[in-house]
Amino acid sequence: VHVLLLPGDGIGPEVVAAAQRVLELVGHRTGYRFVFSEDLVGGAAIDAYGTPLRDETIEMALRSDAVFLGAVGGPKWDHLPKATRPEAGLLRLRKELGLFANLRPVRVFDPLADATPLKPEIVRGVDLIVVRELTGGLYFGQPSELRREPTGRWAIDTLPYREEEIARIVDLAFQLARARRRKVTSVDKANVLNTSALWREVASEIGQRYPDVTLEHALVDSCAMRLVARPRDFDVLVMENLFGDILSDEAAVLAGSLGMLPSASLHGQPPQRPGSPAVRFGLYEPVHGSAPDIAGKGIANPIGAILSAALLVRWTLGNERAATAIEQAVEETLASGARTADLARPGEPAMGTEAFTDRLLERLA
Amino acid sequence: VHVLLLPGDGIGPEVVAAAQRVLELVGHRTGYRFVFSEDLVGGAAIDAYGTPLRDETIEMALRSDAVFLGAVGGPKWDHLPKATRPEAGLLRLRKELGLFANLRPVRVFDPLADATPLKPEIVRGVDLIVVRELTGGLYFGQPSELRREPTGRWAIDTLPYREEEIARIVDLAFQLARARRRKVTSVDKANVLNTSALWREVASEIGQRYPDVTLEHALVDSCAMRLVARPRDFDVLVMENLFGDILSDEAAVLAGSLGMLPSASLHGQPPQRPGSPAVRFGLYEPVHGSAPDIAGKGIANPIGAILSAALLVRWTLGNERAATAIEQAVEETLASGARTADLARPGEPAMGTEAFTDRLLERLA
Numbered sequence: 137v138h139v140l141l142l143p144g145d146g147i148g149p150e151v152v153a154a155a156q157r158v159l160e161l162v163g164h165r166t167g168y169r170f171v172f173s174e175d176l177v178g179g180a181a182i183d184a185y186g187t188p189l190r191d192e193t194i195e196m197a198l199r200s201d202a203v204f205l206g207a208v209g210g211p212k213w214d215h216l217p218k219a220t221r222p223e224a225g226l227l228r229l230r231k232e233l234g235l236f237a238n239l240r241p242v243r244v245f246d247p248l249a250d251a252t253p254l255k256p257e258i259v260r261g262v263d264l265i266v267v268r269e270l271t272g273g274l275y276f277g278q279p280s281e282l283r284r285e286p287t288g289r290w291a292i293d294t295l296p297y298r299e300e301e302i303a304r305i306v307d308l309a310f311q312l313a314r315a316r317r318r319k320v321t322s323v324d325k326a327n328v329l330n331t332s333a334l335w336r337e338v339a340s341e342i343g344q345r346y347p348d349v350t351l352e353h354a355l356v357d358s359c360a361m362r363l364v365a366r367p368r369d370f371d372v373l374v375m376e377n378l379f380g381d382i383l384s385d386e387a388a389v390l391a392g393s394l395g396m397l398p399s400a401s402l403h404g405q406p407p408q409r410p411g412s413p414a415v416r417f418g419l420y421e422p423v424h425g426s427a428p429d430i431a432g433k434g435i436a437n438p439i440g441a442i443l444s445a446a447l448l449v450r451w452t453l454g455n456e457r458a459a460t461a462i463e464q465a466v467e468e469t470l471a472s473g474a475r476t477a478d479l480a481r482p483g484e485p486a487m488g489t490e491a492f493t494d495r496l497l498e499r500l501a
Numbered sequence: 502v503h504v505l506l507l508p509g510d511g512i513g514p515e516v517v518a519a520a521q522r523v524l525e526l527v528g529h530r531t532g533y534r535f536v537f538s539e540d541l542v543g544g545a546a547i548d549a550y551g552t553p554l555r556d557e558t559i560e561m562a563l564r565s566d567a568v569f570l571g572a573v574g575g576p577k578w579d580h581l582p583k584a585t586r587p588e589a590g591l592l593r594l595r596k597e598l599g600l601f602a603n604l605r606p607v608r609v610f611d612p613l614a615d616a617t618p619l620k621p622e623i624v625r626g627v628d629l630i631v632v633r634e635l636t637g638g639l640y641f642g643q644p645s646e647l648r649r650e651p652t653g654r655w656a657i658d659t660l661p662y663r664e665e666e667i668a669r670i671v672d673l674a675f676q677l678a679r680a681r682r683r684k685v686t687s688v689d690k691a692n693v694l695n696t697s698a699l700w701r702e703v704a705s706e707i708g709q710r711y712p713d714v715t716l717e718h719a720l721v722d723s724c725a726m727r728l729v730a731r732p733r734d735f736d737v738l739v740m741e742n743l744f745g746d747i748l749s750d751e752a753a754v755l756a757g758s759l760g761m762l763p764s765a766s767l768h769g770q771p772p773q774r775p776g777s778p779a780v781r782f783g784l785y786e787p788v789h790g791s792a793p794d795i796a797g798k799g800i801a802n803p804i805g806a807i808l809s810a811a812l813l814v815r816w817t818l819g820n821e822r823a824a825t826a827i828e829q830a831v832e833e834t835l836a837s838g839a840r841t842a843d844l845a846r847p848g849e850p851a852m853g854t855e856a857f858t859d860r861l862l863e864r865l866a
């Protein structure tokens with residue numbers, strides 16, 4: 137199994153190292169042979185090569201079974217024009233690899249049910265997944281420009297969606313729901329946006345093919361409220377790119393820390409690398425960013441990255457059992473009292489990234 | 502003082518009636534003479550006149566000092582094409598009256614600090630205001646269409662902003678901050694959107710004119726998280742139309758119920774009605790919707806509407822003292838244990854809209 141590591145910026149390298157150790161142990165125990173290659177992306181690539189994403193990197197990704205990304209960006213590169221910033225590398229990678237489906241599971245681990253800003257009775261048992269469209273909408277729509285004219289500056293972004301782009305992601309959401317609690321919440325702003333009106337129409341049509349799954353439409357504004365007020369209402373949520381960006385970060389509150397959340401970005405194509413028939417290509421990355429304020433200190437929470445490794449095992453290798461074992465080890469490590477700085481309460485001792493990962497590997501072994 | 506009442510749909514009429522009673526009492530005690538006129542809007546206007554907003558209604562609004570709106574929309578009109586639905590009436594009203602500034606204060610009343618999904622120590626003392634741009638962005642940008650073509654359906658919405666549109670709303674946010682805790686959080690997605698890059702640029706420029714106010718830029722995704730995780734971080738938040746729609750509904754969680762939140766929509770023009778020099782025109786409406794499920798039952802929470810009446814007194818009449826008295830009466834009524842159904846805990850007795858309003862009027866008198 138070929139995995140391309142793209143640690144990126146800030147705490148990216150620290151958490152990717154933790155995830156790699158987990159994958160190596162899983163490989164050791166289950167007989168997969170992981171072959172890791174590595175490249176720079178984001179700010180690190182700008183510093184070394186003058187571009188946030190080299191063509192060579194895309195080629196390396198296409199020759200791999202999976203890509204594991206850390207995080208990109210930081211104040212060092214914030215002054216650059218948007219098109220050449222670290223984030224542009226990540227967006228191009230998603231687009232060129234055709235990764236239209238971004239899966240962001242949010243699960244509340246019981247030992248943390250009391251460690252969130254929400255009341256434990258609200259978050260206990262939450263187990264939802266945000267399915268975010270990742271290669272369309274405002275992130276890629278043209279025209280997108282900022283003009284400086286004598287009469288003043290103006291800017292424009294464009295939000296386009298085609299029916300197929302909506303259908304394939306909504307269909308995936310229904311497939312996921314079938315293996316879960318059989319409920320899909322399709323999120324839109326259909327009372328204002330035409331793209332949302334189309335979204336709702338297509339979602340309803342797809343829904344008819346899944347009579348065993350309940351489809352609910354929700355407006356993005358009221359959903360933003362319900363997501364924290366009654367998060368157990370939700371099973372699978374599906375929505376366009378920017379709504380997914382906002383609501384999945386919001387949902388991180390439920391898990392106690394943004395550092396907890398994994399993500400998988402998938403496409404609908406057959407695997408590209410000959411000889412790996414059972415393998416489905418995917419890009420895996422924690423939802424959190426590069427966190428420049430704590431970078432290099434060895435205190436980052438590796439759970440988002442480790443749970444992303446679990447998703448790699450689940451989606452790319454198709455090994456549900458080994459994936460669950462990783463998630464189980466996370467839960468047990470938390471239950472043993474281990475906490476990284478973002479999770480520790482005031483006064484409670486915090487473990488560093490490596491120490492936490494050591495503890496987790498012991499459980500997993 | 503001429504106030505045009507537009508009760509609208511669902512629970513709109515019930516909560517507007519409560520707000521009207523409050524205004525009448527305030528008028529009685531402070532010497533203002535309120536003259537109320539009334540018209541239909543939204544679904545009610547569709548049923549009566551075939552349009553969600555008549556030109557006559559706009560003219561009536563322009564001849565008034567303030568407009569007080571209930572809520573629009575409901576499943577009965579959801580099948581209509583977007584351009585003729587109840588919501589279209591509200592959007593046209595905002596646009597034609599030039600109401601570019603939507604102010605949504607979120608204050609946690611101490612008696613409710615334990616009645617939200619969040620831990621009391623997180624929400625106690627929260628006092629923030631979301632300043633939402635209301636006449637630009639995706640809500641009004643062209644092209645906005647849904648096309649059904651032989652090759653498939655597609656849709657497009659457009660997100661445009663001109664520098665003046667950003668400058669005037671950000672400037673208002675800074676003015677508000679000066680009278681508060683002197684902190685402005687400007688929310689955008691500047692790492693992806695060009696409109697956000699312009700927003701950030703203009704916000705920074707305006708900020709330089711207010712050296713006594715701290716300006717912070719926040720990405721909308723991470724702000725959606727902080728808003729529930731550390732809401733006391735915020736004083737004044739300012740953002741474009743759709744971000745404001747989403748984040749202000751999310752912020753309702755802090756107050757315990759969407760039924761608690763008031764809003765004021767203002768423009769920058771001089772007052773339109775000759776002879777009312779001290780009066781500033783505004784449209785006032787609770788943030789909540791028409792809640793068709795509880796309409797007509799007399800159980801709606803009137804607090805959002807009553808606090809909107811307080812904003813009318815503050816912004817249109819400029820009477821800070823009378824406005825504060827209304828807010829104080831809300832707090833005292835809650836402290837006395839009065840709860841509407843949305844606020845009552847399971848098993849706790851709930852008061853109806855009128856009974857709650859009676860209790861509040863006693864305090865205010």
Ligand SMILES: CC(C)[C@H](C(=O)O)[C@@H](O)C(=O)O
Nearest residue numbers: 209223226381423692693722
């Ligand atoms: C870094 C940024 C471009 C990215 C996004 O908005 O997609 C991030 O916020 C995410 O959610 O993965």
Ligand SMILES: CC(C)[C@H](C(=O)O)[C@@H](O)C(=O)O
Nearest residue numbers: 327328357574588591746788
């Ligand atoms: C009814 C709808 C068009 C409206 C909006 O999106 O502006 C509402 O959600 C609001 O926030 O006032």
